Amino acid sequence: MDSELIHRNNTNTTQTTEPLPDHLPKHTVPHSLPKSTNPVHCLFRQQRLVCVLLGFSIAALFFSTFPISPPQPNHPIPDQIFVSGSPVALNRRVLYESQQKPVRIPTGLKRKSSRILVTGGAGFVGSHLVDRLIARGDNVIVVDNFFTGRKENLLHHFGNPRFELIRHDVVEPILLEVDQIYHLACPASPVHYKFNPVKTIISFLLYKTNVVGTLNMLGLAKRVGARFLLTSTSEVYGDPLQHPQAESYWGNVNPIGVRSCYDEGKRTAETLTMDYHRGAGIEVRIARIFNTYGPRMCIDDGRVVSNFVAQALRKEPMTVYGDGKQTRSFQYVSDLVEGLMRLMEGEHVGPFNLGNPGEFTMLQLAEVVQETIDPKAKIEFRPNTEDDPHMRKPDITRAKELLGWEPTVSLRKGLPLMVSDFRQRIFGDTATSASKSSA
Numbered sequence: 001m002d003s004e005l006i007h008r009n010n011t012n013t014t015q016t017t018e019p020l021p022d023h024l025p026k027h028t029v030p031h032s033l034p035k036s037t038n039p040v041h042c043l044f045r046q047q048r049l050v051c052v053l054l055g056f057s058i059a060a061l062f063f064s065t066f067p068i069s070p071p072q073p074n075h076p077i078p079d080q081i082f083v084s085g086s087p088v089a090l091n092r093r094v095l096y097e098s099q100q101k102p103v104r105i106p107t108g109l110k111r112k113s114s115r116i117l118v119t120g121g122a123g124f125v126g127s128h129l130v131d132r133l134i135a136r137g138d139n140v141i142v143v144d145n146f147f148t149g150r151k152e153n154l155l156h157h158f159g160n161p162r163f164e165l166i167r168h169d170v171v172e173p174i175l176l177e178v179d180q181i182y183h184l185a186c187p188a189s190p191v192h193y194k195f196n197p198v199k200t201i202i203s204f205l206l207y208k209t210n211v212v213g214t215l216n217m218l219g220l221a222k223r224v225g226a227r228f229l230l231t232s233t234s235e236v237y238g239d240p241l242q243h244p245q246a247e248s249y250w251g252n253v254n255p256i257g258v259r260s261c262y263d264e265g266k267r268t269a270e271t272l273t274m275d276y277h278r279g280a281g282i283e284v285r286i287a288r289i290f291n292t293y294g295p296r297m298c299i300d301d302g303r304v305v306s307n308f309v310a311q312a313l314r315k316e317p318m319t320v321y322g323d324g325k326q327t328r329s330f331q332y333v334s335d336l337v338e339g340l341m342r343l344m345e346g347e348h349v350g351p352f353n354l355g356n357p358g359e360f361t362m363l364q365l366a367e368v369v370q371e372t373i374d375p376k377a378k379i380e381f382r383p384n385t386e387d388d389p390h391m392r393k394p395d396i397t398r399a400k401e402l403l404g405w406e407p408t409v410s411l412r413k414g415l416p417l418m419v420s421d422f423r424q425r426i427f428g429d430t431a432t433s434a435s436k437s438s439a
């Protein structure tokens with residue numbers, strides 16, 4: 001206080017001894033107009049320094065509470081991905097980064113329609129998923145290169161304003177404003193990925209269909225703030241040493257076998273998905289799908305159910321590889337679609353096993369096909385294929401507990417639905433079979 005008093009005294013002294021300038025209007029002249037024009041002196045006089053400090057404190061408090069720039073992710077994700085040797089810039093990245101905070105869609109509440117991208121939507125599983133999404137009232141965009149998919153699977157949606165089909169290969173980037181991405185695009189059957197192993201190896205291991213495709217779709221999800229669901233596979237467990245397979249099992253995969261382009265490709269896709277989730281805050285979901293069957297499967301695609309059904313219908317012997325004692329579980333496609341949708345709408349990242357835990361040997365499956373189609377259908381044994389898993393059965397405890405999901409359609413109930421679709425496609429009436437075959 002001493003210094004303040006001394007200061008004021010000085011001011012008063014100055015004020016009384018110095019005449020005011022004539023040109024100043026009297027009412028605007030402050031009482032303590034200093035003689036000195038030194039700003040420091042001005043500040044100390046009249047407690048202006050206190051006011052200035054107070055102003056700084058308020059500003060600092062305001063900007064620390066409401067920062068101008070959004071928080072950055074913990075781990076940087078590349079701005080560019082390389083396709084065919086040339087970088088493709090992810091434009092408008094900044095615009096959408098502020099939307100990274102997950103937007104939860106409460107389950108059970110009446111929902112507004114979403115814009116949903118289904119890659120591989122012209123395929124077997126994808127087309128059934130599209131049916132359900134359209135029936136729910138969503139707007140659906142299908143992206144497909146028709147490598148194994150067929151337009152016929154979606155013909156019944158043509159003309160619907162809530163449906164769009166784009167011929168596009170997911171190894172090339174695409175920009176679409178969507179809320180959710182179901183990423184299914186990938187040749188799934190052994191015939192297709194072994195038939196063209198170089199393309200598939202390139203696809204998976206040299207950043208083509210699944211690796212680059214998945215990267216592109218994750219990049220899109222990041223840019224538009226969409227939730228991303230990867231359809232992985234039970235093949236990530238390889239020839240499993242744990243039975244049944246729980247999601248915690250890391251698998252037993254041969255990295256150099258004929259199946260590894262598929263198995264390792266999907267494992268890499270899972271890795272990328274989790275990296276984008278952790279590094280860029282993308283909302284992701286991972287489904288590990290076990291053998292699924294139903295209408296619209298590719299005929300003669302090398303998958304065991306479609307093989308047996310097509311062969312029995314054509315009166316050809318059913319080919320069993322090995323001794324036929326290897327086991328598989330068979331899930332009807334409508335059960336899978338229900339599981340995928342619950343996973344997408346739920347709160348959990350996964351991975352989740354989606355499969356039917358009912359376990360059949362190949363010989364038991366052949367018997368069910370005989371019961372359904374032709375009791376006299378013959379069986380022919382052939383040498384087993386390389387790296388054929390000995391047993392496969394999902395542990396679906398996690399999906400039951402966290403998604404409230406379990407399969408409801410038994411093999412004996414589902415198989416006749418597939419058989420009638422195959423019968424129509426093999427023996428005629430192909431134009432109408434797709435629309436009639438909705439599960």
Ligand SMILES: NC(=O)c1ccc[n+]([C@@H]2O[C@H](COP(=O)([O-])OP(=O)(O)OC[C@H]3O[C@@H](n4cnc5c(N)ncnc54)[C@H](O)[C@@H]3O)[C@@H](O)[C@H]2O)c1
Pocket residue numbers: 119120121122123124125126143144145146147148149150168169170171183184185186187188189209213231232233234288289290291292293298
């Ligand atoms: N069906 C099963 O039993 C099963 C089991 C495990 C995993 N999955 C996975 O589920 C997904 C769907 O399988 P599906 O049985 O419907 O197979 P599918 O072959 O019938 O469908 C795949 C679709 O993806 C399209 N596609 C492939 N490569 C593409 C590319 N580069 N760009 C755009 N589209 C492309 C195909 O044309 C096809 O329409 C796949 O990712 C598959 O790996 C399926």
